Amino acid sequence: MNSQKIPLLLRIRPLITIFIVVIILIWFLTPLVLITLSAFASSDDYYQFEKVIPTHFTLHHFESLFFGLEAWKAIINSLSVAGITMLLSFLIGLPAGYALSRYVFPGKNFLKLLCMVTKMFPLMVLAVPLLIIFMRIGISDSTWGTSLAHTAMVLPIIILIFSSILSGVSVEYEEAAMIFGLSRIQAFFHITIPLVLPGLAASAIFAFNISWNEVFVATILTLTNRTLPAHILKTAMASPDYIKFAAGFIMAVPAMVFIFFVRKHLVTMWGISLK
Amino acid sequence: MVKVRIEGLKKYFDKVKAVNDINLEIIPGEFVVLLGPSGCGKTTLLRCISGLEIVTAGKVFFDDDNITYLSPKDRNISMVFQNYAVWPHMTVRSNIAFPLRIKKHSQSKIQEKVAWAASLLGIDNLLDRYPTQLSGGQRQRVAVARSIVMEPKVLLMDEPLSNLDALLRVRMRAEIKKLQEKLKVTTLYVTHDQVEAMTMGDRIAVLEQGVVQQFGSSNEIYHNPVNTFVAGFIGSPQMNFIEVEIVNKNDKLYLTTKGLEILLLDIFKERVSRLSDKRKYILGIRPEHIYVASNKPVEKVASIRGKVYFAELLRSDTVIHLEQKFGLLGIKAPGDLKVEEGKELEALIDLSKIHLFEKDSHKAIF
Ligand SMILES: Nc1ncnc2c1ncn2[C@@H]1O[C@H](COP(=O)(O)OP(=O)(O)OP(=O)(O)O)[C@@H](O)[C@H]1O
Numbered sequence: 001m002n003s004q005k006i007p008l009l010l011r012i013r014p015l016i017t018i019f020i021v022v023i024i025l026i027w028f029l030t031p032l033v034l035i036t037l038s039a040f041a042s043s044d045d046y047y048q049f050e051k052v053i054p055t056h057f058t059l060h061h062f063e064s065l066f067f068g069l070e071a072w073k074a075i076i077n078s079l080s081v082a083g084i085t086m087l088l089s090f091l092i093g094l095p096a097g098y099a100l101s102r103y104v105f106p107g108k109n110f111l112k113l114l115c116m117v118t119k120m121f122p123l124m125v126l127a128v129p130l131l132i133i134f135m136r137i138g139i140s141d142s143t144w145g146t147s148l149a150h151t152a153m154v155l156p157i158i159i160l161i162f163s164s165i166l167s168g169v170s171v172e173y174e175e176a177a178m179i180f181g182l183s184r185i186q187a188f189f190h191i192t193i194p195l196v197l198p199g200l201a202a203s204a205i206f207a208f209n210i211s212w213n214e215v216f217v218a219t220i221l222t223l224t225n226r227t228l229p230a231h232i233l234k235t236a237m238a239s240p241d242y243i244k245f246a247a248g249f250i251m252a253v254p255a256m257v258f259i260f261f262v263r264k265h266l267v268t269m270w271g272i273s274l275k
Numbered sequence: 276m277v278k279v280r281i282e283g284l285k286k287y288f289d290k291v292k293a294v295n296d297i298n299l300e301i302i303p304g305e306f307v308v309l310l311g312p313s314g315c316g317k318t319t320l321l322r323c324i325s326g327l328e329i330v331t332a333g334k335v336f337f338d339d340d341n342i343t344y345l346s347p348k349d350r351n352i353s354m355v356f357q358n359y360a361v362w363p364h365m366t367v368r369s370n371i372a373f374p375l376r377i378k379k380h381s382q383s384k385i386q387e388k389v390a391w392a393a394s395l396l397g398i399d400n401l402l403d404r405y406p407t408q409l410s411g412g413q414r415q416r417v418a419v420a421r422s423i424v425m426e427p428k429v430l431l432m433d434e435p436l437s438n439l440d441a442l443l444r445v446r447m448r449a450e451i452k453k454l455q456e457k458l459k460v461t462t463l464y465v466t467h468d469q470v471e472a473m474t475m476g477d478r479i480a481v482l483e484q485g486v487v488q489q490f491g492s493s494n495e496i497y498h499n500p501v502n503t504f505v506a507g508f509i510g511s512p513q514m515n516f517i518e519v520e521i522v523n524k525n526d527k528l529y530l531t532t533k534g535l536e537i538l539l540l541d542i543f544k545e546r547v548s549r550l551s552d553k554r555k556y557i558l559g560i561r562p563e564h565i566y567v568a569s570n571k572p573v574e575k576v577a578s579i580r581g582k583v584y585f586a587e588l589l590r591s592d593t594v595i596h597l598e599q600k601f602g603l604l605g606i607k608a609p610g611d612l613k614v615e616e617g618k619e620l621e622a623l624i625d626l627s628k629i630h631l632f633e634k635d636s637h638k639a640i641f
């Protein structure tokens with residue numbers, strides 16, 4: 001038997017991969033860990049700079065943030081705005097994306113271009129006229145108003161994403177379903193939707209996060225019914241640092257929880273990946 | 276069993292005339308093969324019948340019902356797609372069960388039917404796999420299984436055996452044919468494989484550029500091709516085409532060209548006597564109707580000599596290309612025949628099996 005040596009490069013390749021992954025994890029997780037630690041640290045520990053890892057923990061900051069600064073209302077606002085934004089962008093985006101992916105019609109490319117063009121205008125230019133319009137029709141300072149504005153922000157991208165996701169599903173899958181007894185709409189829900197679930201989950205995260213993190217439009221359009229970022233910008237920023245960290249923590253957590261739940265759809269299912 | 280009637284069917288994609296005025300009448304329970312080269316409109320015709328494609332003009336009837344604009348789900352058909360279209364997010368079992376589940380059959384009926392179809396196609400051990408875990412040929416068999424569980428009115432199959440290995444293909448050919456005879460379902464079967472067409476079809480429709488060139492039994496299509504396209508497309512190796520003139524010598528008609536003189540037998544005379552001899556004609560001779568002199572089985576022959584330019588030894592038979600003044604002449608000889616390239620050879624053309632076509636219209640005279 002002549003034994004063969006595995007080349008050095010091949011042997012250390014897994015190590016290199018692990019090394020790179022660790023670096024990336026540190027890069028992303030360090031701020032998160034620091035924010036979390038500081039958010040729960042008692043104010044004494046927090047102000048002792050030599051104490052990197054605090055030893056006394058408290059929920060006091062959250063209490064003052066939630067109830068003293070009334071962040072709980074803002075969280076509910078934010079969740080409903082993000083939820084409505086997601087819902088609306090799916091309701092409009094799915095048919096629009098389907099049309100773009102399945103049919104050839106005049107002005108199709110122009111429409112796609114138009115979706116991109118909407119991203120060209122800076123928000124500052126749009127926000128004030130939008131506020132005036134919203135005030136006239138009476139939806140300023142409301143959850144619905146903010147949701148509509150956020151939907152308008154995410155919709156163009158969502159439409160383009162959906163059209164490309166749906167293009168990844170061969171028309172023949174739907175056609176086969178139609179042959180075997182489904183209508184086109186039924187075929188869409190029975191066959192196409194399950195096939196694009198990973199992509200839809202990713203899009204949902206995208207829409208949710210854009211709305212959850214958006215601060216500029218939310219600040220301008222609302223006064224009392226603020227979303228969380230707008231609320232924090234207004235109140236917590238004028239408070240002690242540990243409150244800011246607590247605020248940062250509650251900003252990050254719902255997004256993470258949400259991603260945690262849809263995460264399994266992000267991993268390619270059934271061994272297929274949809275480009 | 277339904278009768279399928281297609282009247283003046285046209286399907287244009289902008290300027291591409293994929294299907295151009297097709298008329299077909301298919302007898303209930305008949306197995307019709309659509310045969311033609313790639314891009315001739317076979318798939319498009321099938322899709323028009325299935326309702327997946329909206330026709331440009333014409334009508335499709337099942338029995339006496341005009342179903343031209345009926346949606347596919349209401350046609351009671353099933354189809355095997357050229358690219359299988361087996362749903363990747365369902366197991367093989369769910370794929371096959373799908374048509375039954377849509378039609379709300381009972382659970383036990385579904386199980387029984389799925390097991391039946393799967394064992395028929397030899398995929399019973401794959402039922403719990405996902406299609407991505409199957410080979411192309413296995414996926415194709417899933418598609419066939421899915422198409423037969425429902426006992427449809429009309430069965431449409433678009434090259435369902437194209438991805439199987441030769442052995443399996445021969446077996447499946449027989450299986451599908453037997454199954455069709457048992458179910459008595461009117462079937463349209465697309466293929467570009469003439470062996471498949473010859474062995475399976477009750478009748479064969481030969482398509483070219485969106486037009487049916489000939490519709491008839493394999494016997495008719497082989498022995499009486501209506502034009503040079505059908506004559507050349509059917510048969511392997513291809514029919515020899517030789518440009519000839521008709522010459523009258525001592526009250527006898529000959530087909531002649533450089534180095535070839537073929538006597539017209541009396542059986543053909545009547546067809547030819549009405550033609551003006553100024554025009555050009557194409558003589559067609561199948562390679563299997565030319566014999567090497569040593570094993571001459573027929574009476575009326577024309578002898579021809581030439582050098583062997585090239586011999587393909589297929590072992591079951593030998594295809595000889597004989598050098599002639601007018602070009603190469605293909606001959607199909609027995610496999611045990613000893614031929615040497617470059618050697619002179621005498622061949623005998625069976626005079627009763629020749630074909631004649633008009634050069635301009637490519638139409639057959641006989
Ligand atoms: N959706 C379409 N748009 C434009 N042209 C098309 C479309 N579908 C088919 N064609 C054209 O119509 C013609 C017939 O196509 P079809 O798919 O019916 O051929 P086919 O006989 O099935 O060929 P193959 O044996 O390769 O499957 C081709 O020239 C093709 O390019």
Ligand SMILES: [Mg+2]
Nearest residue numbers: 317318357433
């Ligand atoms: Mg085809």
